[in-house]
Amino acid sequence: MAESRPRLDIGTMFDMARRTTTPTPDEEFEERIVDIDVSAEMRASYLEYAYSVIYQRALPDARDGLKPVQRRILYSMSELGLRPDRGHVKSSRVVGEVMGKYHPHGDGAIYDALVRMAQPFSMRLPLIDGHGNFGSPDDSPAAMRYTEARLAPAAMLMVQSIDEETVDFRPNYDGQETEPSVMPSAFPNLLVNGTTGIAVGMATNMAPHNLSEVVAAARHLIRHPDATLDELMRFVPGPDLPTGGSIIGLQGVRDAYESGRGTFRMRARATVENVTPRRKGIVVTELPYNVGPERVVTKIKELVNAKKLTGIADLKDLTDRHKGLQLVIEIKNGFNPEAVLDELYRLTPMEETFGINNVALVEGQPRTLGLRELLSVYVEHRIDVVRRRSAFRRRKREERLHLVDGLIIALLNIDEVIRVIRTSDDSSQARARLIETFSLSEIQANYILDTPLRRLTRYDKLELDREKETLQAEIDELTAILSSEDRLRTVVSGELAEVAKTYSTPRRTVLLESADVVRTAAVPLEVADDPCLVLLSSTGLLARTTDASPLGGEGERAQHDVLVSVVRATIRGEVGAVTSEGRMIRVSVVDLPALPPSANPPTLAGGHPVSEYVTLEPGEHVVGLGGIDLDGPGLAIGTAQGVVKRVVPEYPANRDEFEVIGLREGDTVVGAVELTSADHDLVFITSDAQMLRYPASQVRPQGRPAGGMAGIRLEGDARVIWFGSVDPSLEARVVTVAGSATALAGTQTGAGKVSDYADFPAKGRATGGVRAQRFLKGEDTLLLAWAGPAPAKAVSSTGKPVPLPEEIGRRDGSGVRLLHGVAAVGGALGAGPGYTGSAHAEGADGAASPSDGTPDEQSEATQIF
Incomplete structure (x- = not known):
């Protein structure tokens, strides 16, 4: 067992470390231990840290609207010469320059700040011209090694005249470089671009504004x-957000302009349009500030799946770089689009x-500022910048004028100047003799000595005279500006007007005093929840009807389709589309087109392909419809x-979709029907021309995951090609078509x-049935089969009627x-509830498959269904 060791507290460990440490020569003579109160040290250290975060990291200066890291990025890029007329450079180069010289707080913070200044959806007037993936409201930007950057034209306004002593410089973190304490900022950047930051015990969150409006104010x-x-x-009625949209409720904006704090609601810009010939939709073209389309799409999907948001049929994000933001939200038929839009909001x-x-920081202190204070701080800063710039320019022109005066004196006395220089022993003596002879200053004398002889021509004398006049006029103009406060303010105002004229853009955000009247909840309006029938045709068309009269007709003029399924439902209810893979997919009945009343000749106009309502896997197709909320046999x-199943x-x-049968490997569903009575027959017809019928009551209902039970016994390679239900009390027919496999x-x-149908005797479940057709030479399989109420109808692949032979008295003839060619067989349209479905011609792979609803197949069928 390991020996336990005594636990040492921190004080004991410190004493042991101090005793075991080899003392330095100074420590051998004097022990230097300073007792410090922990609470006082923590208080002082925390205040120092908080001040550093507030002043050096999180809060912008109210004069230029920049945080220290942003200011250092712009200054470094200006020093590197990354102007708009130069090529882009790697962002990592800029980040390294900033971190190495001015901002030793990590490359991540620097790159994040650089990226934000390049994003047009974050900044109302971007300061960085980015090249590459700089992110989106939903996605992060690419790494700095993949992106490139240079200064944007607006950034040149921030650093304009920075080399003319317009702002103070201070040492950087290690004292080896100097950096500006503030930028000259030729436009009110803090109000135009806004900012956000979290300091210690305080935070800032400022909204962007329109440049021309802020400049006018x-x-x-x-x-x-x-x-x-x-x-x-x-002049400034409210914020102007980079992403546009609308601002609802301006009282909060006024509160913020008055006290520096306030709230307002941002709303996406959306319109109700006809997105398809049969559906209205909501088209969203602008989103609130800092909200991306993926975030909206994800939230809508969550709400729809949770049944908290109704009325939405489909959602598509069609955003691209050409059309911009475009979210298309399709609304279900019968729902009020404006009400759905209110729910989305x-x-x-x-x-x-x-x-x-x-x-923001004002003279190094954080202050909460209203609109007037923000503008006042900027105006005073800009006046100071123009004053210092004017003084610098006047001094430079006075210095140049002083040199020009000396050079003119030398040209007027050129011979004497040459004689003095030639007779002098060295340059020091020449300088002293020039100063004494012509009453020059030392600067003028040095300039004359440094001037090449080629500049001492008669033409240079004329140029110097013109330059002197120009310099004197500029000095007088600058003196007038510096000596008059009104003149100085006029210059500042004129420069701001020029900036607004060059860089302003139209307002993007609409300002509304209040929202529109809130509408009722998003429920189907003006659509009664009446009983109806949902129809599925052989060419894959869906529709609903409340007309009780027959939908079919006789005569060669009656172009028609045949039905696969007819299910009772209500207009606000749902039905299930059963697929060949054993899935049931919910379909809202109110979304289906309503068929018009019966006409003469009969017509079924307005059906739509089932593919518009359900999403199918490759090779999967809809075989029938089932009721969702019906009480009955199931x-x-x-x-x-040959498997049969009754689903509980x-x-x-x-x-929205779920399994209704557990299929064996290689098996598919060939038919599905909603039973209206357990006394109706279930009918199987196989590829080897065997037909079996027995009452549905012989099949015990099972839960959804169950795999069913034996329905018919198959011989050899035979397979079921048709399954359905027939009411034995009605006059029914059996249609079969034989051919070669x-x-x-x-x-x-x-x-x-x-x-x-009455010629075929009923037998027990899981038996082999009886023969339905005798094969002739060259025939070895049934191409299609069907059983149902008379009269039987056959159609081609284009929906045209095909004549069937007369009924014969022998069931096995x-x-x-x-x-x-026959593509599908079924009963007359409008056969009524309990109709079992139609038969389809076999596909190339031998499996019964309904039409996919291709344009060729629907060219004429859709005219009537």
Whole structure:
């Protein structure tokens, strides 16, 4: 067992470390230990840290609107010569320059600040011209080694005349370089671009504004120093966000302009449009500040899946660099788009709150500033910059004028000047003799001695005279500016006007006093929840109807389609589309087109492809419809391998799609029908022409995951090609079409046969059935089959009617050669509830497959359905 060691406290460990440390020569003579009060040390250290964060990191200066890291980035790029007329350089080079000389706080913070200054959705007037992936409101930018940057034209206004002693410089962190304490800032950057930052015990959050509006307010304040807030708000009515949108409720804006704190609501800009010929939609073109489309899309999907947001059929993000932001939200039929839009504003980031907190540094102290104070601080700073710039320029021109005067004296006395220089022993004697002979200053004498002889010509005398006049005029102009406060203010105002003229852009954000009247909840309006029938045709078209009269008709003029399924429902209810893979997908009935009342000749106009309502996997197709909220015997399913199943009608309420049968490997669903009575027959017809019928009551209902039970016994390679339900009390027919399994699809019309359903005896479940058609020479399989209420109808792939042979009295007789190819067989349209479906011609792979609803197949069928 390991020996336990005594635990040492921190004081004991410190004493041991001190005793074991080898003393330095000084420590051998004197022990230097200073007792410090921990609370006092913590208080002093924390205050020093807090001040450093506030002053050196998080808060902007009210004069130029820049945080220290932003100011250092702009200054470094200016020193590197990364002007708008130069090429881009790697962002990592800029970050390294800034971190090495001015900002030793990590490359991440520097690059984040650089990226933000380059993002047009973050800055109303970007200061960095970025090249590469600088991110989006939803995504982070690429790494600094992949992006490039240079100064934007607006950034040149920030550093303009910085080399003319317009601002003070201070040592950098190690004293080896100097950096500006503030930028000259030729435009009110803090108000135009806004800022955000979190310090210790305080934070700032300032909204961007329109450049021309802010400049107009600043110029008004220059002319009228006693201007009130109401007067300034005539020029700056509210923020102008980079992403546009709308601002709702201006009282919060006025509070912020008055006290420096306030809130307002930002709202996306959206319009209601016809996004498809049959649906209206909401098109979103602008989002609130700092809100990205992916965030909105994700939130809408969450709300729709949680059933907290209704009325939305589809959502598409069509945003690209050419059209800009474009979110298309399709609205279900019967829902009020304006009401859905109100719900989107209420529940999603399409409406956000912006809290203004105008905290900035004024003379090194954090202050909360209103609009007037912010403009006043900037105006005073700009006046000081122009004053210092004017004084610098006047001094430089006076110095140049002094040199020009000396050079003119030398030209007027050129011979004497040459004689004095030639007779002098050295340059020092020549300088002294020139000063004494011509009453020159030492600077003038040195300049004359340094001037090449080629400059001492008659033409240079004329140029010097003109330069002297120009310099004198400029000096007089600068003196007038410096000697008159009104003249100085006029210069500042004129320069601001020129900046606004060059760089201003139209307002993007709409200002609204209050929101529109809130509408009712997003529920179907003006659509009664009446009973209806949902129809699925053989060419893959969906529709609903409340008309009780027959939908079919007789005669050659009656172009028609045949039905796969008819299900009872209500207009505000749902039905389920059952697919060949055993899935059920919810479909909202109110979204389906309503068929018009019966006409003469019969017509079924307005059906739409099922692909518009459900999303299918490759090779998957819809085989039938089932009721979602119906009470009854439930859904009956038959598969290609002879499995039958009755599904207990208990479907999950929180899922849009779910499994209704557990299929074996290689098996598919060939038919699905919503039973209206357990006394109806379930019917199987196989590829080897066997037909089996028995009451649905022989099949025990099972839960959704169950795999069903044996429905029909198959022989050899036979498979089920049709499954459905028939009411034995009605007059019904059985239609079969035989052909060759080896023939190419679409090359044979087949031999058709129509029989009386009553000729086929009922047998037990899982038996082999009876023969439905005798094969002739060259026939070895059924191409399609169907059983249902009379009269039977056949259509081609284009929806045109195809004549069927007359009924024969023998159930196992042979067929009659058809004149035209048959794509589908079914009962008359409008056969009513309990109709089981249609039969489809086999595809190339031998599996029964309905039409995909291609344009060729629907060219005529969609005219009537």
